[in-house]
Amino acid sequence: xxxxxxxxxxxxxxxxxxxxxxxxxxxxxxxxxxxxxxxxxxxxxxxxxxxxxxxxxxxxxxxxxxxxxxxxxxxxxxxxxxxxxxxxxxxxxxxxxxxxxxxxxxxxxxxxxxxxxxxxxxxxxxxxxxxxxxxxxxxxxxxxxxxxxxxxxxxxxxxxxxxxxxxxxxxxxxxxxxxxxxxxxxxxxxxxxxxxxxxxxxxxxxxxxxxxxxxxxxxxxxxxxxxxxxxxxxxxxxxxxxxxxxxxxxxxxxxxxxxxxxxxxxxxxxxxxxxxxxxxxxxxxxxxxxxxxxxxxxxxxxxxxxxxxxxxxxxxxxxxxxxxxxxxxxxxxxxxxxxxxxxxxxxxxxxxxxxxxxxxxxxxxxxxxxxxxxxxxx
Numbered sequence: 001x002x003x004x005x006x007x008x009x010x011x012x013x014x015x016x017x018x019x020x021x022x023x024x025x026x027x028x029x030x031x032x033x034x035x036x037x038x039x040x041x042x043x044x045x046x047x048x049x050x051x052x053x054x055x056x057x058x059x060x061x062x063x064x065x066x067x068x069x070x071x072x073x074x075x076x077x078x079x080x081x082x083x084x085x086x087x088x089x090x091x092x093x094x095x096x097x098x099x100x101x102x103x104x105x106x107x108x109x110x111x112x113x114x115x116x117x118x119x120x121x122x123x124x125x126x127x128x129x130x131x132x133x134x135x136x137x138x139x140x141x142x143x144x145x146x147x148x149x150x151x152x153x154x155x156x157x158x159x160x161x162x163x164x165x166x167x168x169x170x171x172x173x174x175x176x177x178x179x180x181x182x183x184x185x186x187x188x189x190x191x192x193x194x195x196x197x198x199x200x201x202x203x204x205x206x207x208x209x210x211x212x213x214x215x216x217x218x219x220x221x222x223x224x225x226x227x228x229x230x231x232x233x234x235x236x237x238x239x240x241x242x243x244x245x246x247x248x249x250x251x252x253x254x255x256x257x258x259x260x261x262x263x264x265x266x267x268x269x270x271x272x273x274x275x276x277x278x279x280x281x282x283x284x285x286x287x288x289x290x291x292x293x294x295x296x297x298x299x300x301x302x303x304x305x306x307x308x309x310x311x312x313x314x315x316x317x318x319x320x321x322x323x324x325x326x327x328x329x330x331x332x333x334x335x336x337x338x339x340x341x342x343x344x345x346x347x348x349x350x351x352x353x354x355x356x357x358x359x360x361x362x363x364x365x366x367x368x369x370x371x372x373x374x375x376x377x378x
Contacts, residue, residue, distance in 0.1 A: 005363060009360070014191065014196075014358070015191065015199070015350075017191070017347065017350055018055070019031065019032060019052060019343065019346050019347060020032075020188040020343070021190075022189065022266050022267075024266040024267045024268050027267060027269040027271065027272050027275075029189070029272050031051060031187070032051055036184075036185065036273060036276070037272065039051075039184055040181050040184050040185055040276050041276075043184065044158075044180055044184075045159055045180050045184050045187070045342075046066060046067050046157065046158055047063060048187050049070075049130065049187070049342045050062065050063065050066050052188060052342050052343060052345075053123060053126065053342070053345065053349070067157075069127060070127060071152075071154050072131075073127055074131050074152035075132075076105075076132050076135045076136055077108040079104075079107075079108070080105060080108065080136070081136075081139055083100065083101065083104060084097060084101050084139050084140050084143065085139070085143045087100060087101075088144035089143070091144070093220075094330055094331050094333070095216065095225070095333055097140050098140070098334045099217055101136045102136075102212055102213050102216060103209060103210075105129060105209060106207065106209035106210075109125055109209070112125075112209070116206065116208065117205070117352050119349055119353065122208050122345075122348070122349060122352065123349065125208045125209065126341075126345030126349075129208070129209070129341060129345070130341050130345065131158075133338045133341060134152075134158065134161065134165065135149075135152055137162070137166075137331060137334050137335070137338060138162055138166040139165070141166055141331055142168075147168075150164065150165040150166075150168050151165075152164075152165055153170075159179040159180035159183055160176035160179075160180075162179070162338070163176065163179055163325070167326065174283075174284075174287060175325055178280050178284065178325065179325060181276070181277075181280065182318060182321065182335075182339070183338070183339040185273040185314060186273075186314070187342045188347075189340075189343065190266065193218050193223075193224045194215040194218040194219040194224060194344065195215065195340075197215055197217070197218040198211040198212060198214055198215040198218075198344045198347060198348055199347055199358065200358045201214040202351040202355075203351055203357050205352075205355070211344065212341060212345070212348075215341075215344045219333065219337055219340070220333070225333040225337070226332075226333050227260050227261055227313070227315035228261070228314075228318045228332040228333070228336070229329050229333060230260035230261070231260045231261040231315055231319035232322070232323050232329050232332070233329065234260050235293060235297065235319065235320065235323075239292070239296070245300055246300075246303060248300075249300045249303050249304065250303070253308075259300065259304060259310075260315070260316075261313060261315045261316030261317075262310040262311065262313065262316065263311075263313065264311075267311065267313065269311055270312060271311065271312060273313075273318075274311075274314050277314065277317035277321050278312075278317040280317075281293065281297065281317050281321045281324065284321060284324040285324065293320035294320060296320075297316065297317060297320055318332070319332065322335070
């Protein structure tokens with residue numbers, strides 16, 4: 001057994017997966033053999049969920065049945081919504097509120113007590129959690145603004161329904177398509193930190209709600225989720241100061257500040273998801289008659305690429321994309337969870353199919369040969 005220390009499990013292979021493949025040198029992302037570019041422009045989020053959970057893209061009849069089943073699960077029990085309202089009134093962190101709500105969903109799930117290795121039951125639980133997270137998140141956002149929750153509609157897509165519940169009005173086609181694309185882009189990304197924590201929890205044969213709650217708690221950390229919120233706050237700082245973005249980024253680097261949204265643990269070139277979202281950010285700006293946020297972002301990107309060899313990750317352009325859609329900045333990371341729950345569920349299903357308890361070792365570096373002294377002599 002090797003004693004090589006791999007902090008952060010850097011480069012360690014822990015599993016085999018059929019779900020997503022990342023080529024960090026070429027800047028490519030693939031879900032079950034399909035490029036992210038093809039899926040983002042040609043498939044809905046519902047189709048991508050089906051692909052991740054069932055192994056193939058659905059035909060129309062399969063998609064219709066799947067979508068109907070998702071729509072039927074959008075309603076959230078009043079007891080859960082009451083708790084969400086209490087959390088909003090207490091000014092709870094949105095990710096913490098989502099973590100609590102998802103955990104509480106298990107108490108109203110008819111499959112809650114089924115064996116985790118019953119994959120059909122686990123998949124039904126995944127479908128319910130995925131369908132209900134938008135309802136929970138939109139309600140939380142409205143409650144803290146003194147507004148009533150908006151009940152889900154049955155005639156809207158997963159993406160459009162969330163924007164409807166969030167804002168109280170159905171989005172136009174451009175906004176709905178853009179948000180749907182963003183959900184597709186964030187649905188899965190290999191064995192990242194939150195996915196791994198979901199798998200670790202599942203490997204103990206704990207239930208899916210526990211696994212997803214673990215993943216949300218992991219995503220809450222600033223080194224994993226949250227970067228898109230940091231990016232938008234950074235861009236607003238530049239705008240509020242009415243400072244030239246080129247001057248701002250030069251000054252930030254001189255002061256030793258970290259510019260959010262750049263660099264990635266896996267990609268050595270520009271994140272393919274950032275390429276797609278940068279185009280959408282530009283299109284939204286053109287539609288609104290102002291390219292301010294897009295041009296500010298590209299100025300910072302170009303400088304960091306030229307001077308530091310840094311490339312943007314998905315968070316850099318999702319920030320301005322979400323902001324131009326009128327989405328509150330502090331729910332960007334919960335939206336990440338709203339999408340990534342599809343990948344988390346798929347990885348948990350894979351873990352259950354060929355389970356082995358995940359149990360790494362640690363090298364002990366503490367003291368040895370300590371002499372025990374009874375408490376009355378210490």
